[in-house]
Amino acid sequence: MSTFPSPTVTDSTRPAGAELLAQIAAGLAEGRDLRALLDRLLEPIVALAGAQAGAVRLLSESGERLQLASVVGLPPAVQRSETLVDRHCGVCGSAADGHRVVWASELRGCMAHDGTGYFGSGCRRLLAVPLRHRGRVLGIYNLFFADDVEPPPHVMALLRSLGDLLGLALDNARLEAESLRATVMHERQMMAAEIHDSMAQTLTFVKMRLPLLQDALVEHDDTHALKYLGDVRQAIGEAHASLREIVTEFRTRIGPRGLSNALEALVARFRERNAIELSFVNRGLPLSLSTEVETEVFHIVQEALANIERHSQARHAWLTIDGGPIGFELRVEDDGIGARVGDEQCDEGSHFGIGIMGERAHRMGGELAVLPRAGGGTQVRLSCHAPAPAPDRERR
Structure with a gap:
């Protein structure tokens, strides 16, 4: 040799x-x-x-x-x-x-x-x-x-x-x-996050309405039974539309009117579905947010509100946005018992949701904190100095 x-x-x-x-x-x-x-x-x-x-x-x-x-x-x-x-x-x-x-x-x-x-x-x-x-x-x-x-x-x-x-x-x-392999894994995680964010809140609402519908049927309360049935039918329609959008476009679109309008619609849906009094104060979002950042912010707020609905047992909730030329701070708070990481009330789905919120904040270059709120309850705080959008991005 x-x-x-x-x-x-x-x-x-x-x-x-x-x-x-x-x-x-x-x-x-x-x-x-x-x-x-x-x-x-x-x-x-x-x-x-x-x-x-x-x-x-x-x-x-x-x-x-x-x-x-x-x-x-x-x-x-x-x-x-x-x-x-x-x-x-x-x-x-x-x-x-x-x-x-x-x-x-x-x-x-x-x-x-x-x-x-x-x-x-x-x-x-x-x-x-x-x-x-x-x-x-x-x-x-x-x-x-x-x-x-x-x-x-x-x-x-x-x-x-x-x-x-x-x-x-x-x-x-x-x-x-x-x-x-990394691309496929990232796409799977993104798909899981999109499905979770788009479906979890709607399915939670259906889950809460079904016992009420059952009680109304048992008591022959046709008026409330029809109302709850309509609520369930509407929620299932929304879930179906969200799922079709995810499958066809792999993302939830904010729409041509921007993030502020999308958050107002989200708040309106929350108020329709809950007895929790939700206050929304928008002191201005930056005008320079890209579509990608807007999408991440929307889903973080959506998940935070879904957690309040599922776990907080709150009477009041607050969505507050303080914005500047290039950055902002967003807070979602409630006065309930909360659903913090490590609490017994925090189920596996909520752990998953909090993790997804953190990943979204990281992707957009922001910081997310889930903290006890002064006076009781939970605060979700998102801080971000947002990058400028692509030059060809237009708003109608």
Whole structure:
């Protein structure tokens, strides 16, 4: 077994080698599918080296296994036996662990787990090239030789360069996969938040109305029964409309008249549904709020009012906004027993809602605090120095 330095590439390999390097670079620039790129490039690499077969192996997520990703020229039985091997095994292990190109004719490690007789007969020498990027090995590629002819030094140098470029391709694919997972997770969290904020208050109202409807039916109080039935029907209609909006647009729109108008409508709905006396004082919101920030603020207020409705047992509630040119402070308060984190009255859904409020405040660059209110009850306070909206944003 031997390792090779990085000698200078000569003109004799430049046409084929330069073409291979250009193809890999083009694949990286175009964001091509990694497996398709490997399949397309492995055959010319095998031909360049004068080998009979080639294979690319990628490290598993645990980092302890090498998994076959692309193959050229290996018999099917050998492919099956080589599908998954130990990362530290034999020639491949020496290349991966040592971060170096390894050329070997001692193949007893390969013979031990192969069982087909390929190593030692069909393959007499084996080359293992690590696929590296920024000091990290992400896999290896193997070239299988039927004789003892060794590639010249300038070809070995090129094969090593190809390994580094393929390592870059693997790292790009890994980063892209991680970015995709993060995006999907973020979208799921956003969807959960939108459904919770849009539906929780309405369903709570329905839950509170159903016992009243049942009592009215039992007492044959048709007047109140019809009223409660109408309330439930209206709430279900609102819930259905909200759900359709979330599914079709993935967000609740504030509307062309802005956040202040949306909050006034929210307060009006709260007053219609509750005996809790809600005071709304708006001393001015900044004119520079983006649509995204307005949406986050609206849902924070919506959830805070829903918590008052569900948990507070309050008689009075207050929504107060103090605004300036670029920032504001918003407070939602009640004089009830509250539903603070850690209280027995605070159920799992409320914990979830408070967490979502905090995430919304963080996304908009604000600070959220859930505190005891002086004189009893709970205060939800949102402070924000809001960024300016996008230049193309218009209000009708």
